[in-house]
Amino acid sequence: MTDIASLSEAPALLARAGRSAGSGPDLTQGAGGNVSVKVPGGRMLIKASGARLRDVTPTSGYALVDSGVIAGRLRRGPAGEDELSDLIKAATLPVDGLPPAKPSIETGFHSLLNSAVVHVHSVYANVLNMSEEGACAAARLFPEAVRIPYRSPGAQLCSAIAVHARPSEEQVFFLAGHGLAVSHQDVDGALALNERVNAAIRRGLSLPPYTAAPAAAGLAPHNAARLAFYGRDFMLNNVLSPDQALYCGPEALSGAAGPDVNEVLAALFYVLDCIRALGWKPRFLSADDVAYLATMTGGRYARKGKE
Ligand SMILES: [Zn+2]
DSSP, X not given: OOOXXXXXXXXXHHHXXXXXXXXXXXXXXXXXXXXXXXXXXXXXXXXXXXXXXXXXXTTBSEEEEOHHHHHHHHHTSOOOHHHHHHHHHHTEEOOTTOOOOOBOXXXXXXXXXXXXXXXXXXXXXXXXXXXXSHHHHHHHHOTTOEEEOOOOTTHHHHHHHXXXXXXXXXXXEEETTTEEEEEESSHHHXXXXXXXXXXXXXXXXXXXXXXXXXXXXXXXXXXXXXXXXXXXXXXXXXXXXXXXXXXXXXXXXXXXXXXXXXHHHHHXXXXXXXXXXXXXXXXXXXXXXXXXXXXXXXXXXXXXXXX
């Protein structure tokens, strides 16, 4: 791993990465996804929890952490939720002129990887990540990529990635039930790798163009139509991802929906529709996985502020 920028240059690079990775609802929805940049002294800038990727600026929307300490802990073996959360909190450093910010819940795995990391909840990657057949297809399309079986965001996911992390290499991770993460030695390389992987999936699976949900009070018409097709009970009882568990509860499906809910729902319906069109089967989270997320919802993995 090489430090790619001085602390004074890094915020502008991080903001550029956030704007690019967060440019479309096909790649990130709500406050999902995150970007990070390593700086000298074993430190790292990372998107703040609850911030949208495209809203990261050189003076807001991110936190500075001692990533060396966090990575060192994760390399020693699996960490507990409270332990990792407390460690990240203790490793968060003040920055002159920057309002205090809570680092992303995914700070742990960013700290383990190469100098620039882009993590998105890409609908294209999630056709692979949220289907029974997707693992084989991902292995065929991206033989070098690492596939991580579903793990809850936070200590479980970071501990699973720690086993495969190579801090000096370019890497592509498919995170089952969740998203895509790529690492590279510099920001441009990470953004290009992210784009390349997403384009290769669209091409390899002949996926249709993405239909974004327009801003709407309540459910957007497209989402209401797809909800009617799949059924409210189906969507409440079959959970594809942590985003669905946290954003798409009974109230949200009844129309108490903000823009984040419409973005998350449109992404879920795209993934479900693509899986159907391919003749594949969706792979849902287990009851235990959903119950575990619920225990986190009451704590630090709060709805709409999780990343
Ligand atoms: Zn994520």
